[in-house]
Amino acid sequence: xxxxxxxxxxxxxxxxxxxxxxxxxxxxxxxxxxxxFSFDARVIIAIMIISFIVLHVSEIKFRxxxxxxxxxxxxxxxxxxxxxxxxxxxxxxxxxxSHVLFRITDHYTVTLEQLLYQFTxxxxxxxxxxxxxxxxxxxxxxxxxxxxxxxxxxYKAAFAVSLTLRYFPDxxxxxxxxxxxxxxxxxxxxxxxxxxxRLKNMMNIFVPxxxxxxxxxxxxxxxxxxxxxxxxxxRTWYAAKPLSRNDxxxxxxxxxxxxxxxxxxxxxxxxxxxxxxx
Amino acid sequence: xxxxxxxxxxxxQYFSQKEPTLYDIDxxxxxxxxxxxVGPSGCGKSTxxxxxxxxxxxxxxxxxxxxxxxxxxxxxxxxxxxxxxxVGTILQDSDGQFVGLTVGEDIAFSLENDRMDQVQMKExxxxxxxxxxxxxxxxxxxxxxxxxxxxxTALAGVMVDDVDVLLFDEPLANLDPLTGKTAIDxxxxxxxxxxxxxxxxxxxxxDVLYRYVDRIIVIDDGHIxxxxxxxxxxxxxxxxxxxxxxxxxxxxxxxxGVKLTPEMHPGYLDTLDIDAVKEPLIRWHKAQPxxxxxxxxxxxxxxxxxxxxxTKKRKILKNINFDIRRGxxxxxxxxxxxxxxxxxxxxxxxxxxxxxxxLFDGQDIHDWTIKERSLKIGxxxxxxxxxxxxxxxxxxxxxxxxIRKVPEEEIQSKVAKALGICGLYxxxxxxxxxxxxxxxxxxxxxSMLVMDPEILILDEPTAxxxxxxxxxxxxxxxxxxxxxxxxxxxxxxxxxxxEYTPHAIVISDGxxxxxxxxxxxxxxxxxxxxxxxxxxxxxxxxxxxxxxxPQGFVQQFIDHEEKERxxxx
Numbered sequence: 001x002x003x004x005x006x007x008x009x010x011x012x013x014x015x016x017x018x019x020x021x022x023x024x025x026x027x028x029x030x031x032x033x034x035x036x037f038s039f040d041a042r043v044i045i046a047i048m049i050i051s052f053i054v055l056h057v058s059e060i061k062f063r064x065x066x067x068x069x070x071x072x073x074x075x076x077x078x079x080x081x082x083x084x085x086x087x088x089x090x091x092x093x094x095x096x097x098s099h100v101l102f103r104i105t106d107h108y109t110v111t112l113e114q115l116l117y118q119f120t121x122x123x124x125x126x127x128x129x130x131x132x133x134x135x136x137x138x139x140x141x142x143x144x145x146x147x148x149x150x151x152x153x154x155y156k157a158a159f160a161v162s163l164t165l166r167y168f169p170d171x172x173x174x175x176x177x178x179x180x181x182x183x184x185x186x187x188x189x190x191x192x193x194x195x196x197x198r199l200k201n202m203m204n205i206f207v208p209x210x211x212x213x214x215x216x217x218x219x220x221x222x223x224x225x226x227x228x229x230x231x232x233x234x235r236t237w238y239a240a241k242p243l244s245r246n247d248x249x250x251x252x253x254x255x256x257x258x259x260x261x262x263x264x265x266x267x268x269x270x271x272x273x274x275x276x277x278x
Numbered sequence: 279x280x281x282x283x284x285x286x287x288x289x290x291q292y293f294s295q296k297e298p299t300l301y302d303i304d305x306x307x308x309x310x311x312x313x314x315x316v317g318p319s320g321c322g323k324s325t326x327x328x329x330x331x332x333x334x335x336x337x338x339x340x341x342x343x344x345x346x347x348x349x350x351x352x353x354x355x356x357x358x359x360x361x362x363x364x365v366g367t368i369l370q371d372s373d374g375q376f377v378g379l380t381v382g383e384d385i386a387f388s389l390e391n392d393r394m395d396q397v398q399m400k401e402x403x404x405x406x407x408x409x410x411x412x413x414x415x416x417x418x419x420x421x422x423x424x425x426x427x428x429x430x431t432a433l434a435g436v437m438v439d440d441v442d443v444l445l446f447d448e449p450l451a452n453l454d455p456l457t458g459k460t461a462i463d464x465x466x467x468x469x470x471x472x473x474x475x476x477x478x479x480x481x482x483x484x485d486v487l488y489r490y491v492d493r494i495i496v497i498d499d500g501h502i503x504x505x506x507x508x509x510x511x512x513x514x515x516x517x518x519x520x521x522x523x524x525x526x527x528x529x530x531x532x533x534x535g536v537k538l539t540p541e542m543h544p545g546y547l548d549t550l551d552i553d554a555v556k557e558p559l560i561r562w563h564k565a566q567p568x569x570x571x572x573x574x575x576x577x578x579x580x581x582x583x584x585x586x587x588x589t590k591k592r593k594i595l596k597n598i599n600f601d602i603r604r605g606x607x608x609x610x611x612x613x614x615x616x617x618x619x620x621x622x623x624x625x626x627x628x629x630x631x632x633x634x635x636x637l638f639d640g641q642d643i644h645d646w647t648i649k650e651r652s653l654k655i656g657x658x659x660x661x662x663x664x665x666x667x668x669x670x671x672x673x674x675x676x677x678x679x680x681i682r683k684v685p686e687e688e689i690q691s692k693v694a695k696a697l698g699i700c701g702l703y704x705x706x707x708x709x710x711x712x713x714x715x716x717x718x719x720x721x722x723x724x725s726m727l728v729m730d731p732e733i734l735i736l737d738e739p740t741a742x743x744x745x746x747x748x749x750x751x752x753x754x755x756x757x758x759x760x761x762x763x764x765x766x767x768x769x770x771x772x773x774x775x776x777e778y779t780p781h782a783i784v785i786s787d788g789x790x791x792x793x794x795x796x797x798x799x800x801x802x803x804x805x806x807x808x809x810x811x812x813x814x815x816x817x818x819x820x821x822x823x824x825x826x827x828p829q830g831f832v833q834q835f836i837d838h839e840e841k842e843r844x845x846x847x
Contacts, residue, residue, distance in 0.1 A: 141379055142378075142379045142380055142383055162378075162379060163377065165379060166376075166377065166379055166420070169421065170373075174664065177659065177664060178664050178665070180623070180626075180628040181657065181659050182665075182667065183628075183648045183649070184626055184628070184649070184651070184652040184657050185652060185677060185678040185681065185725065185729075186649050186652065186678050186681040187681060188649070188681075204677075205667070207666075207667045207668075208663060208665060208666055208667050209664075211663050211666075212661060212664050215663065216374055219369060219374035219375065220375075220377060222333060222337060222369070223369060223374065223375040224377055224387075225333070225337060225358060226331060226332075226333070226358070226362050226367050226436075227362060227387050227388040227391065227435065227436070227439075228362055228388050228392065229387070230391075231359045231391050231392070232391065232393055234393060235390045235391050235392075235393055236390050236393050236394055236395065236396060236399065237390060238378075238382060238383050238386035238387075238389070238390055238396065238400070239379075239380075239382075240396065242396070
């Protein structure tokens with residue numbers, strides 16, 4: 001049978017992989033907040049450099065993230081132009097000055113302020129996305145639930161994440177089987193059919209998929225009840241990685257970066273925006 | 279000694295049912311006993327299991343009268359969680375029971391819920407997984423495991439709690455015959471080495487009796503009808519009278535006119551007093567008429583040099599060649615993952631072969647689409663719930679024709695005919711939800727039959743069915759076959775293969791390793807082993823009794839059974 005996991009986790013031995021999932025999750029959140037809060041291109045570039053170093057150290061292969069990268073690049077480009085199209089003067093209203101580079105029409109003038117604003121916004125994505133990938137691709141799926149639980153998500157909700165990872169491939173397999181059996185009865189799901197018919201035909205797959213999944217839910221919930229799930233207010237995790245020295249160092253470093261970003265806004269910029277135009 | 283499980287005047291009725299499912303149950307099971315509970319589907323044996331492990335009344339609500347005590351406590355006195363410290367349940371669906379992402383996590387599940395410290399947890403998981411020989415697979419994901427390995431993981435997952443009772447709910451249902459044998463061996467070892475109380479719920483009596491059990495409880499219609507040793511039960515006619523399947527060797531001995539007694543120890547083939555049954559067997563063997571030879575039809579489906587692979591790494595099918603003749607009933611057997619289902623998918627056109635040819639009536643069907651092939655070759659999936667997409671029987675059966683825009687009058691007559699063949703015509707206006715599993719299966723078959731296919735391919739048509747429903751489905755398929763439909767079944771049920779399909783094709787590791795009569799394959803020790811099958815107990819009986827032609831004896835038995843069934847109608 002073909003295997004269709006949500007994504008492939010390939011175990012490696014390096015600094016990033018060996019960190020506990022909790023550390024990576026907290027670091028990811030800290031750095032992301034640092035980036036999200038600040039509109040200071042210098043701070044964001046600093047964090048972006050950190051995140052690219054982390055990506056490099058983690059030895060994630062480009063082909064693992066290729067498709068995601070293309071999507072994101074596409075999204076950023078579109079986002080860039082749309083921002084300009086809908087609010088070409090937003091930069092000026094933020095920074096309070098106007099340095100016109102050139103004008104396209106009366107309404108659409110390109111200003112340094114607008115460019116800085118849009119450039120900063122793009123940098124934010126470029127800084128956060130590699131961190132997100134780092135978390136997803138270097139954390140053993142088994143550790144996800146444990147990590148979420150450690151940062152305060154209720155363990156029932158955290159375990160639901162784990163169950164999704166466990167049963168999603170089964171659903172895909174069922175979907176494929178059902179779809180083939182329905183096609184054998186003459187159902188056409190290809191583009192040759194009109195959209196409405198195709199949607200109607202899709203229903204013929206979802207109905208049996210839902211019913212066979214409900215059968216499954218009963219088995220799974222019985223299996224969990226019978227082994228004491230929900231008995232106590234808390235639970236421990238077999239797959240949780242205990243924190244090591246590197247974990248504490250990484251956490252400390254990320255806290256510093258986060259505080260640094262806040263400090264820049266509070267003490268240097270006196271606001272979220274870095275304004276080089278005054 | 280105090281019983282560990284004790285039913286006293288126990289009656290249970292689900293809120294959703296009109297009548298009780300269990301009546302006046304009185305049963306004591308003592309620590310260290312090994313008990314087998316048998317009975318047809320719907321007799322109440324699963325309900326009994328739910329009462330023992332506490333899902334009744336915790337998850338399934340109903341009215342209880344009388345008491346059930348486990349380790350001295352009634353269900354009111356102990357919660358489901360307390361119960362689970364005494365009773366470990368291994369569910370029939372060991373894939374569904376596998377809630378962890380890896381073997382280690384799944385085994386640790388109960389310990390995690392107990393908030394055990396991680397270091398101690400890892401130690402116990404290692405220890406218990408070694409007991410069931412899964413110690414080297416702790417980081418494997420369920421997608422890389424066989425059915426047998428998943429079941430052993432489930433077993434370890436309840437043994438971490440050091441339970442007193444291990445409750446197995448149909449442990450053989452999803453396993454091939456050889457793996458089933460290994461499972462029974464493992465249960466036996468756990469029973470002896472760790473002194474657990476074992477309760478097995480199963481309708482495949484012969485396969486469980488491959489190893490010793492203390493008692494067999496027979497349930498019928500919510501009542502305990504027999505509670506005796508295997509020797510006593512097999513010697514009696516209780517099983518057959520209630521429509522359960524008794525071990526084939528016992529049936530054979532009874533056909534030969536022997537009156538079995540418990541003193542002959544017929545409970546297990548190994549202990550059966552062969553001298554007491556030898557003479558009658560030889561006499562019966564000599565007296566049987568020769569095997570009727572059927573005129574073979576022309577070749578309808580021919581597979582030539584077929585290769586198939588999903589990815590470049592591993593070939594799923596390698597150089598497969600076989601012919602199937604019109605009007606045959608054929609079984610395709612082999613281990614899980616050997617490529618049987620893939621072969622069916624290639625034939626139906628769901629995936630395309632990499633090399634080779636498939637000929638239908640001498641015509642190469644390489645360019646036929648799935649839709650075109652489905653007019654000639656119908657495919658019925660194992661689980662009818664995965665095929666049924668309409669809520670009314672009539673609409674479901676008519677679906678294939680409506681999609682093809684056949685005029686409504688023609689649809690009506692074709693659907694009526696197909697429903698008639700499947701014995702569903704009186705129910706044509708019923709909602710599908712009102713049907714039993716076996717009836718749903720018939721609906722899926724009817725929805726293929728409306729298209730007038732010449733071949734039907736069925737994936738595990740009898741999986742999870744008791745003897746009664748199994749016979750129902752198989753007799754129905756035989757009738758279809760007599761109407762001229764060629765039937766191909768993918769299965770690992772040896773009884774099905776032996777009793778219903780004269781022709782069997784064996785696939786192992788993507789290659790065809792056997793293509794012969796089912797009797798010849800199930801009496802070939804080497805072949806059986808390679809395909810994870812077992813030798814049939816009929817053959818072993820015949821060899822032990824020193825019959826002249828043990829293979830011939832197996833065939834005679836099949837012919838005799840068929841005649842009996844025929845006479846019954």
